[in-house]
Each structure stands twice: as C-alpha cells, then as structure tokens.
Amino acid sequence: MSLLEIRNLHASVAGKEILRGIDLTINPGEVHAVMGPNGAGKSTLSAILTGNPQYEVTEGEIIYKGKDLLAMKPEQRAWEGIFLSFQYPVEIPGVSMVNFMRSAVNAQREYRGEAALSATEFLKLMREKRAVVQLDNKLANRSVNEGFSGGEKKRNEIFQMAMLEPTLSILDETDSGLDVDALRIVSDGVNRLKSAERSSIVITHYQKLLEYVQPQFVHIVYKGRIVKNGGPELGDRIFAEGFDWIKQELGE
Amino acid sequence: MSPETQYIDLFHGQRALIDEHSAPALNAHRDRAAEVLANVGLQRGKDASHVDPAEVLAKDYSLNLARYEVPTERDDIFTCAVPEMSTNMHFLVNEQYVSLRDENRVAAVPDGCYVGSLREFARQRPDVIGRYYNQLAGRRTDTGDVRSKQYEACSLGESALNTMLCQDGFVLYVAAGVQMERPVQLINLLRAVEDFMAVQRLLVIVEDGAKASLLVCDHASRLNEEAHLLSLQTTEVFVGRGATLDFYSLEEHHDLATRLGQLYVRQQGASNVAIGQYSLTVGQTRNRVHVELVEPDAQLQLYGMATLDADQQLDNITFIDHKAPNCSSNELFKYVLDDRAKGSFLGRILVRQGSDKTDAHQTDRNLCLTPEARMVARPELEIYADDVKCSHGATVGQLDQQALFYMRTRGIPEEEARLLLMFAFMGDVIDGIRLEPLRDRLKHLVEKRFRGQLNHCKGCAVSR
Numbered sequence: 001m002s003l004l005e006i007r008n009l010h011a012s013v014a015g016k017e018i019l020r021g022i023d024l025t026i027n028p029g030e031v032h033a034v035m036g037p038n039g040a041g042k043s044t045l046s047a048i049l050t051g052n053p054q055y056e057v058t059e060g061e062i063i064y065k066g067k068d069l070l071a072m073k074p075e076q077r078a079w080e081g082i083f084l085s086f087q088y089p090v091e092i093p094g095v096s097m098v099n100f101m102r103s104a105v106n107a108q109r110e111y112r113g114e115a116a117l118s119a120t121e122f123l124k125l126m127r128e129k130r131a132v133v134q135l136d137n138k139l140a141n142r143s144v145n146e147g148f149s150g151g152e153k154k155r156n157e158i159f160q161m162a163m164l165e166p167t168l169s170i171l172d173e174t175d176s177g178l179d180v181d182a183l184r185i186v187s188d189g190v191n192r193l194k195s196a197e198r199s200s201i202v203i204t205h206y207q208k209l210l211e212y213v214q215p216q217f218v219h220i221v222y223k224g225r226i227v228k229n230g231g232p233e234l235g236d237r238i239f240a241e242g243f244d245w246i247k248q249e250l251g252e
Numbered sequence: 253m254s255p256e257t258q259y260i261d262l263f264h265g266q267r268a269l270i271d272e273h274s275a276p277a278l279n280a281h282r283d284r285a286a287e288v289l290a291n292v293g294l295q296r297g298k299d300a301s302h303v304d305p306a307e308v309l310a311k312d313y314s315l316n317l318a319r320y321e322v323p324t325e326r327d328d329i330f331t332c333a334v335p336e337m338s339t340n341m342h343f344l345v346n347e348q349y350v351s352l353r354d355e356n357r358v359a360a361v362p363d364g365c366y367v368g369s370l371r372e373f374a375r376q377r378p379d380v381i382g383r384y385y386n387q388l389a390g391r392r393t394d395t396g397d398v399r400s401k402q403y404e405a406c407s408l409g410e411s412a413l414n415t416m417l418c419q420d421g422f423v424l425y426v427a428a429g430v431q432m433e434r435p436v437q438l439i440n441l442l443r444a445v446e447d448f449m450a451v452q453r454l455l456v457i458v459e460d461g462a463k464a465s466l467l468v469c470d471h472a473s474r475l476n477e478e479a480h481l482l483s484l485q486t487t488e489v490f491v492g493r494g495a496t497l498d499f500y501s502l503e504e505h506h507d508l509a510t511r512l513g514q515l516y517v518r519q520q521g522a523s524n525v526a527i528g529q530y531s532l533t534v535g536q537t538r539n540r541v542h543v544e545l546v547e548p549d550a551q552l553q554l555y556g557m558a559t560l561d562a563d564q565q566l567d568n569i570t571f572i573d574h575k576a577p578n579c580s581s582n583e584l585f586k587y588v589l590d591d592r593a594k595g596s597f598l599g600r601i602l603v604r605q606g607s608d609k610t611d612a613h614q615t616d617r618n619l620c621l622t623p624e625a626r627m628v629a630r631p632e633l634e635i636y637a638d639d640v641k642c643s644h645g646a647t648v649g650q651l652d653q654q655a656l657f658y659m660r661t662r663g664i665p666e667e668e669a670r671l672l673l674m675f676a677f678m679g680d681v682i683d684g685i686r687l688e689p690l691r692d693r694l695k696h697l698v699e700k701r702f703r704g705q706l707n708h709c710k711g712c713a714v715s716r
Contacts, residue, residue: 050661053653078663090658094676103672104662111663143676160662 001066003028003199004168010059010224011048017058018044020224026168029196033210033235034203036221037243042203043087045221046172049201050084051077064168078104079111081167085157085174087203092144097156100144101126101163108164129162133189150177158189165193170201175209187212207239220246255309256293256409260286263416266317273319274419275374277381281390285415288390294409300628301567301596303538305410305512313449313482319419322346322443340436342367345443346450347420364427367436370453371420380425384457386415388488388516388542400602400634403571407514407540414451414486414514421453424466428459428492435465435498435687442472442481442509454487458495460520465498465687472509472535481509489517491525493547498686500528502694504706507562509535514542521547521576526686530694531558532701534566541570545579556585557681559701560593560625567596572612574603577637580611586681587618588674588702589625596628601642608639616646619677621670671702 004026011019018041026032034042047055049062051074062069065080072080092100105125106116117125130140133155145153154174161169171190175183190200190213202213210232218235220228220243228234228246237245253261263270263286271279294306316322322345343350349369361367366377374381389411393404422438442450458464472481483505491497505511511534519525529539543552558566572581587595597616618627629646651673659669678698685691700706 052657073666074657074660075663075665078661082661084661086658086661090652090654092652092655092658092673092676094679095655095659095672099672100659100662100664103664103668104659107665107668108663164662 002026002063003065004069005063006060007062008060009045009048009057009062011044011055011057013044013055018055018224019048021060022221022224022226024219024226026199026201028199030217031194031200031202031213031215032217032219033215034201034219034221035205035235035238040221041224042221043172046084046170046201046203049077049170050074050082075107076111078164079108083161083164083166083169085154085161085169085171087172087174087176089145089148089153089157091146091148093146095144097140097142097144098126101160104160105163125163129159132162132192133159133185135159151179151182154178154186155182155189158186161193162189167197168199168201169193170203172203173205175204175206180208183208184212207235210235222246222250255306256289259309259413259416260290262315269317270417270419273317275371275378275381277374277378277385278371278418281386281415285386285390285412288412289409289416292405292409292412294413295406300598300630301538301569302565302594303510303512303536303567305407305538308482308510308512308536309413311447311480311482313447313480314444315417315449315451316346316348317417317419319348322348340367340434342422342436342438344422344438344440344452346441346448347418347452349420349422362427362430362432365430365432366423366425368423369420370418370423370455373423373425373455377425380457384488384490385455386488388490388518389486389514390415400571400573400600403569403600403602404542404573406569407542410484410512411486411514411516414453414484417451418453418486419451421455423455423457424464425455425457426459426462426464429461431462432464435467435690438466438468440468440470440483440485442470442483442505443475444481445476445479447480449482449484452483452485454485456487456489456497456499458491458497460492461494462492463496466500467687467690468499468501470501470503470505470511472505474506474508479508483509483511483513485511485513487513487515489515489525491517491519491523493520494522495520496524498526500530500685500687500690502530502532503534503537504532505534505537507535507564511535511537511539513537513539515540517541517543519543519545519547519550519552522549524551526553526684527555528685529556529568531556531560531566532697532706534558534560534564536565538567539569541568542573543571543581544573544575545581546575548576548578550576550579552579552581553684554581554583555681555684556597557678557698558587558595559698560587560595561590563592565594567598570597570599572601572614574601574607574610574612577607578609579607581613583612583614584681584684585616586678587627588621588677589618589627590621592622592624594626596630597646598628598630598632599644600632600634601644603633603635603637603640603642605636607637610637610640610642612640612642614644617677618646618648619674620648620650671699674702675699
C-alpha cells in the first residue's frame with residue numbers, strides 16, 4: 001500500500017486557485033524531490049498536506065496510510081507522522097523550546113497510547129537529538145525560534161523532526177539560506193531518519209541538498225500541476241538548464 | 253433622586269450611628285467629604301471605559317452601618333494558610349476587620365508598627381491618622397489647567413462617598429527604618445445575602461527607610477444567586493524617603509460583584525514601589541490608580557493583568573504624576589479577553605515642568621480571543637519638561653495564527669497551543685512580580701484560569 005496518494009488536488013488561497021490537479025503517489029521508504037519555479041505551488045502543496053487553515057481544498061483527495069488526510073486536524077496529521085520543516089519557521093516569544101517540545105512529544109505519545117515521558121527521560125531525549133543537528137543548548141533554553149539566526153532556525157526544524165521521528169517529512173526549502181556546513185548538518189540529520197518505512201518530500205531550488213539526500217523521484221510543479229516526473233537525471237537537467245525547456249515543451 | 257443626594261441624605265439621617273461605630277479621627281472627615289461628593293459628584297458616563305460609577309451606585313444597596321457582625325463560617329476564610337507566602341494574614345469581611353487572635357497566623361508586629369483594624373488604629377493613634385488619612389483621597393486637584401486634570405479628578409467623588417460612610421478597614425503602618433521581611437496578606441471577603449455595599453478603606457504607611465510588602469486578595473462569596481455585591485474600596489498609600497513597598501492586589505470576584513477601586517499612592521524621594529493589580533476574575537470592576545512621585549529619585553513599577561471572559565467588564569484608569577526630577581516609572585498592563593468581555597486601559601503619564609531626567613515608559617498589550625470581545629486602549633503622555641525619556645504604546649490583537657498553526661503541525665492540540673500562547677503573552681507581567689512565592693502561585697492560577705479550572709471564590713486561591 002502506498003503511504004500517500006494525492007489525487008486531482010485543487011486548492012486555493014483567498015479565492016485564488018493555486019493547485020490545479022496534482023497527482024502524486026509516495027510509497028514507504030521513498031524520497032521525492034519537488035521542484036519548480038517560484039509561485040508554481042510547491043509551498044501550497046506542503047501547506048495542504050499539513051492542514052494550514054488559510055488554504056482551501058476545492059477538489060480532489062489525499063489518502064494517507066489508507067485514511068482521508070483532509071478530514072484530519074493539523075495536530076492529528078502530526079500524530080499520524082506527518083512533519084513539515086517550515087520554509088519560514090515561526091518565532092513564538094514566551095514559549096520555551098522545552099515546553100513546546102514536551103507538549104508536542106507527549107501529545108504524540110498520548111495519541112499512540114504511550115505514557116508521557118518523565119522530565120529526566122525527556123531531557124535526555126532532547127540532549128540526544130540536539131546533538132544530531134549540533135543545536136546549542138542555549139538555543140534549546142530560549143523561546144521557540146526567537147532570536148535564532150536563519151541557519152539556527154533551519155537546524156531547529158530538523159531537531160524537531162528528529163524528536164518527532166515522522167513517517168512522512170516534508171522539507172520546504174530547508175536548504176535556503178544555509179551555508180555549506182549547516183547544509184551538511186541538516187542533510188545528515190535528514191539522512192539519519194531514512195528507513196524503509198519513512199518517506200520524504202524535499203522541496204528545493206538547489207542541487208546540493210539533493211546530492212546529499214539522493215531522491216529516487218523528481219517532480220516538476222508548474223502552474224499548479226505536476227508537469228514532469230522523472231528520476232535524479234531530471235533534477236540534474238533542471239540544475240543545468242533551468243525550467244525554460246519545460247515551458248517550451250508545454251508550448252509556452 | 254441622584255445617587256449623590258440619596259447617599260448624602262442617608263449620611264445625614266444616620267450620622268450618629270455611623271460615628272458611634274467608628275472613630276473620632278475618621279468621623280472628623282465626613283462633613284467635608286459630603287461637601288465634596290455634592291460638589292464634584294460621582295463619575296458619570298462611560299466615555300472610553302465600561303463601568304459607570306454613578307450608574308452602579310444608583311442601585312439600592314444595603315449597608316451595615318450598625319456594624320452587625322457578619323455571620324462567617326470560620327472555615328471559609330480561616331483555612332487559608334499560605335506556606336512561604338505569609339503568616340501575617342488579616343481579614344476584612346465586608347468592611348469589618350476580623351480579629352484572628354491566633355499567634356500562628358499573625359506574626360508579632362515590630363515595635364512602633366501596626367497591622368490591623370483602621371477603626372482601632374484611629375482610636376489608638378489619631379495623630380498618625382491625622383497626618384495621613386484622607387490626605388490623598390480627599391485632595392483638591394492641583395494639576396491646574398494641564399489636560400491631565402480630568403485624570404486627577406476622575407474618582408474623587410467615589411472616594412468622597414467612601415470617606416463619608418467608612419467606619420472601619422485595614423491599616424499597615426510601618427514606622428521609619430523598620431524592615432518587615434515577611435509579606436502581609438489581607439483577604440477582603442464580600443459576604444451578604446442581599447444587595448450589599450461594602451465601604452472598604454485601606455491605609456498603608458511605610459515611613460522613611462522602612463520596607464514592607466502587602467498582598468491584598470479580593471473575594472466575593474456567593475451566598476445567594478441574586479445578591480449583587482459592591483465593594484467601594486479606597487486605598488491610600490504613603491511611601492517615605494528611601495522606603496520600599498511591594499503592593500499587590502489580586503481580584504477574584506464573580507459576575508454579580510462590582511468593584512469600584514481607587515488607589516492613591518504618594519512616593520517621596522528615592523522610594524521604590526512596585527504595584528501589581530491582577531484581575532483573575534471580575535464581575536464589573538473599575539480600578540483607578542493614581543501615583544504621585546513628589547521628590548527626586550523615586551522609582552515606580554506599575555503592572556496590571558486581566559483575564560476576562562463571559563460578560564466581565566474591567567476598566568483600569570491609571571495616572572502617574574511625575575512631579576520631581578530624576579524619577580522613573582515603568583508601567584505595563586496586559587489583558588486577555590474571551591467571549592464577550594469588555595476591557596479598557598486608560599493610562600496617562602504627566603511629566604510636570606522641572607521634572608527633568610524623568611524616565612517613564614508605558615505599555616499596554618491586549619489579546620481579544622473572539623470577535624465579540626472589546627478592548628479600548630488609550631495610552632497617553634503629557635510632558636512639560638525637556639530632558640526626559642518617555643515612551644508609550646498600546647496594541648490590541650489576536651492570537652498569532654501562524655504560531656498556532658506551527659504548534660499544531662508539531663502535534664500540540666489547538667486548545668493546548670492557545671493556552672501556551674496566552675500564557676506566554678502574560679509572561680513578563682507575571683515575571684515582574686518581586687514576591688517570589690506570589691509569582692509562582694500566580695503562574696499556576698493564571699494557567700488554571702485559562703484552563704477554566706479556577707474555582708470562583710471558594711476561599712482564597714492564593715492560599716489553596
């Protein structure tokens with residue numbers, strides 16, 4: 001059974017149609033790259049998958065683990081193992097990383113019928129996962145993303161991903177704004193989570209991240225549709241030539 | 253008949269009874285107060301605020317002028333025992349000071365100091381009462397023609413009514429140089445089976461070089477589902493040169509309770525005062541705060557917090573009067589309004605001519621959780637000195653939807669995410685509390701309040 005199946009997905013924001021019939025199937029263990037020019041609908045797709053209330057699905061369906069994903073609240077999707085690494089992580093002044101993560105982890109455990117972690121267990125887990133992305137302890141003691149640099153915010157996203165161990169992770173331009181070292185740290189974090197059960201969708205404009213995480217499938221989104229599917233070679237061609245040849249193929 | 257006339261008539265009719273159950277030093281102020289009430293009148297009209305004192309007082313409340321003892325189940329109030337908080341616990345049931353005579357609960361008062369009944373103190377120390385009582389609440393305005401005049405005068409009618417009728421209350425008197433290390437706690441309990449007005453009077457005197465902290469908890473019991481309770485509470489606070497006072501007030505009233513509070517504070521040179529007004533639950537409340545910094549180098553921290561829901565209404569009207577150079581004031585008010593609650597913050601800072609090097613900052617931030625909640629914010633500065641550092645600002649907003657969504661994508665349930673954000677919003681106004689046990693306790697209470705678990709007025713939440 002596929003992990004995720006998107007069928008004829010149409011979606012709009014503030015009355016404007018952004019997605020115009022997306023079809024995409026993802027099986028367990030697969031890494032898919034989604035590419036496309038700015039404004040093509042890549043981030044909208046990640047917003048729809050995570051249930052952002054600002055977006056409206058007007059047609060189509062999404063089946064995740066055999067369930068109707070669109071009927072689930074955002075938190076329920078998280079409990080079912082969906083995780084989005086935000087393109088622009090949100091600052092939450094006054095909410096400490098520790099409280100934030102503890103609420104998240106324990107809500108997930110409760111959903112799975114597991115007992116809440118004790119304070120000691122939780123802090124140990126924090127320590128362990130922090131090391132994965134080399135996130136400074138002093139950042140972990142601050143408010144969520146508050147005063148974090150761009151790179152720290154992205155590492156914090158991967159830290160949260162490591163804490164929550166999602167089944168389907170969506171990385172929305174997690175590589176943008178990262179220097180080479182940070183990119184390696186982030187990619188390592190992503191690769192460590194790879195397994196036969198877990199899948200990822202990687203949205204990116206850059207070659208570097210794809211070299212690190214090595215997707216088996218590449219999809220090109222343009223004007224709200226997936227206009228081309230391929231393997232890693234499709235990504236290589238985009239990096240070499242850009243999107244113009246695709247537009248030409250489409251007769252534009 | 254206007255409410256003023258109604259109460260002045262009552263006063264003249266019951267004068268002997270009122271005097272008999274009070275003290276000469278308090279009685280001496282009544283005639284003048286009646287005049288002020290007649291001349292100035294009660295505050296009328298809602299303007300930007302929500303609670304109209306004249307309208308509130310037009311209702312026919314009964315009073316307890318003959319000082320009948322209020323039947324009080326001891327357990328209701330006496331079970332309060334606050335570990336770490338205070339063993340200096342005192343009670344007003346309505347306006348009446350209730351003597352505890354319990355060595356374990358009332359610590360010995362240092363020599364020359366007094367903590368207890370206003371009536372008793374006025375009998376024992378008419379000299380001190382003469383120096384302080386009604387000197388702030390019964391003032392004549394002196395702002396001249398500056399625009400702040402309306403702020404200065406806006407509660408003098410209610411205070412005059414209090415002075416005219418007040419028979420007892422609470423006094424904290426700390427003699428010069430005495431450091432009272434343990435906080436004093438006063439629990440005000442409104443308790444009546446019919447519509448009732450409690451005329452509460454508080455007097456706090458911290459003389460030169462002395463130090464004290466006071467926590468006042470306001471409660472209303474619900475003995476009858478229809479009885480409206482009104483607390484007309486006038487508080488005068490004098491802080492001497494180099495003296496320190498922490499003054500916190502915590503209100504837990506219910507929907508049939510109304511509070512008209514007037515707090516007047518005078519700070520002398522190099523005094524240090526922290527005031528915190530924490531409105532956990534209210535019915536209708538109008539809090540008026542007036543602080544004067546009359547000599548150089550005085551420091552004030554004025555904090556306020558409100559968590560309102562249902563049809564609760566709260567006005568905070570604050571006036572900080574910088575009358576001397578080199579003083580600082582730091583004002584912060586925060587409201588969270590749910591359901592159909594209505595709030596207002598009307599804050600004025602006046603920096604008078606000659607008050608150079610004033611450092612005055614005012615911030616008011618508010619969250620409206622529903623489209624029906626209403627908040628009026630009016631931050632105002634009026635400055636007549638050149639060399640000053642002042643700022644003011646106000647915001648009214650909603651919970652950050654992006655933050656909410658971000659938290660939900662991590663699996664934090666929406667309700668929990670909202671709570672975390674609301675609690676985070678109140679962070680600084682709670683962290684500013686200088687009394688550590690109160691700070692911790694209040695964090696807990698605010699969280700319970702947001703979770704809807706705060707048990708309204710079944711005793712003092714601070715001590716549970």
